[in-house]
Amino acid sequence: MxxxxxxxxxxxxxxxWQPERHYDRVIGEERRRAMFATVDLHVMNDRVDRGENFHAMVTECAAANPDWHDEIMLWHDDWLHMASxxxxxxxxxxxxxxxxxxxxxxxxxxxxxxxxxxxxxxxxxxxxxxxxxxxxxxxxxxxxxxxxxxxxxxxxxxxxxxxxxxxxxxxxxxxxxxxxxxxxxxxxxxxxxxxxxxxxxxxxxxx
Known part of the structure; x- marks a missing residue:
């Protein structure tokens, strides 16, 4: 058939779709590795992919991880740079x-x-x-x-x-x-x- x-x-x-690559450019590979070892941003993104609100999910994750707040918000603010x-x-x-x-x-x-x-x-x-x-x-x-x-x-x-x-x-x-x-x-x-x-x-x- x-x-x-x-x-x-x-x-x-x-x-x-290479978020790590974008973070390497913006904050450097060493800092990116440290953040991704601490915060599972892909799990956060999975929730977005299942229909939860994009801005709310990123904001919630950033608030829960204040040491990485600004970097996590880049997932929202720089999203088009990651998806390119x-x-x-x-x-x-x-x-x-x-x-x-x-x-x-x-x-x-x-x-x-x-x-x-x-x-x-x-x-x-x-x-x-x-x-x-x-x-x-x-x-x-x-x-x-x-x-x-x-x-x-x-x-x-x-x-x-x-x-x-x-x-x-x-x-x-x-x-x-x-x-x-x-x-x-x-x-x-x-x-x-x-x-x-x-x-x-x-x-x-x-x-």
């Missing part, structure tokens, strides 16, 4: 699939407010046929529920979905439901997979 929809993760597939830049080759692949009338979905762990912040800066985030954003769904990858809800909403069989994600646990959860998958480690490998599947021509798969 052929592919009926291509499903893109967003962070580190279409947009680089776009990965141009991946964006080209997305748009070329759509030109071919291949259904293209987003399935991403992303907060409600942060997705709204990102859309004006990255217009391709508005170009999906369907967007499954964890903050709006109240559940994150790799919970099996989020994949089940995608299937129920789009009405497609699992084996007709081809999903690209940079995290192995998210890929394994999709595989367990019968999805076809690609562990993303760069846009060229993803382009090669789309070419192999006959979804794009060699010219369309180029950067």
């Amino acid at each position: 052929g592919i009926e929809a291509v499903v893109f993760d967003i962070g580190n597939v279409l947009i680089e 830049p776009a990965i141009p080759h991946s964006v080209t692949l997305l748009r070329n699939l759509r030109r071919r009338s291949v259904a293209v979905f987003a399935l991403s762990n992303f907060g409600i407010e942060t997705f709204d912040i990102a859309k004006p800066v990255y217009p391709f985030l508005t170009e999906f046929d369907r967007s499954y954003i964890s903050g709006h769904m109240g559940v994150t990858k790799p919970d099996a529920e989020i994949y089940a809800r995608v299937e129920a909403d789009c009405g497609l069989l699992p084996e007709t979905l081809l999903f690209a994600d940079d995290r192995a646990d998210n890929i394994e959860a999709a595989q367990a439901r019968g999805w076809q998958t690609h562990l993303f480690d760069g846009p060229q490998g993803w382009a090669d997979r789309l070419l192999q599947e006959g979804l794009l021509s060699a010219e369309e798969a180029q950067a």
Whole structure:
């Protein structure tokens, strides 16, 4: 059975998501390492991805860790600098699939407010046929529920979905439901997979 929809993760597939890299630039690697060893900012961000308010979560975390208050607030104030830049080759692949009338979905762990912040800066985030954003769904990858809800909403069989994600646990959860998958480690490998599947021509798969 052929592919009926291509499903893109967003962070580190279409947009680089490297908070540590930004903190290294702003406060230095040594201080960043000390902060991340003390405060689990990714757990805070997981709550945002499950639908809790972005500003409230960062403010709450900063208040609970006064020694790092200003640095933690950068997670809010500098968020667009952490979620950047776009990965141009991946964006080209997305748009070329759509030109071919291949259904293209987003399935991403992303907060409600942060997705709204990102859309004006990255217009391709508005170009999906369907967007499954964890903050709006109240559940994150790799919970099996989020994949089940995608299937129920789009009405497609699992084996007709081809999903690209940079995290192995998210890929394994999709595989367990019968999805076809690609562990993303760069846009060229993803382009090669789309070419192999006959979804794009060699010219369309180029950067």
